[in-house]
Amino acid sequence: MDSKKILIGGFPLNTIDRLKSNVTYEFLVLTSEDVDLIISDILKKDNSVGDPLDIKIVLLNGFTREEIFSFIQIYKSLGLPKALFAMITNHSINWKLKDLIYHLIQEEKELKR
Known part of the structure; x- marks a missing residue:
C-alpha cells in the first residue's frame, strides 16, 4: 500500500x-x-475504461x-467542487469500490445530523 496514488472519479x-x-502524484481515473x-x-x-462515475470521489493511497492536508489545500485553492474524500x-483496501462509496455516503449523512 506504499505507492502514492490518487483514485479520482466523477469529474470531467x-x-x-x-x-x-498542480501535484506530482500518480492518478487513476x-x-x-x-x-x-x-x-x-x-x-x-494503469488505467480504467468505462463511463464516468456519477459521484465525485477522491481516494488517496499511501x-x-x-x-493529505497539502493535497486538500491545493484542491480547495483550485475551487474544485465538493467530493467524497477518503x-x-x-481495512478499506479490501472493499469493493461500490461498498466504500456507500460507506462514505453514509458517513457524510451521519455527519450532517
Whole structure:
C-alpha cells in the first residue's frame, strides 16, 4: 500500500487535468467499470475504461498526514467542487469500490445530523 496514488472519479477530464498539473502524484481515473472491483485490484491498474462515475470521489493511497492536508489545500485553492474524500486504509483496501462509496455516503449523512 506504499505507492502514492490518487483514485479520482466523477469529474470531467479537464478538471482532473487541472488538478494533475498542480501535484506530482500518480492518478487513476475511476469509471463505472471499477465499482465491482476491490480497491487493491484497482490500485494495480494503469488505467480504467468505462463511463464516468456519477459521484465525485477522491481516494488517496499511501499519503502521509501532511501530504493529505497539502493535497486538500491545493484542491480547495483550485475551487474544485465538493467530493467524497477518503484515505485508503488497511481495512478499506479490501472493499469493493461500490461498498466504500456507500460507506462514505453514509458517513457524510451521519455527519450532517
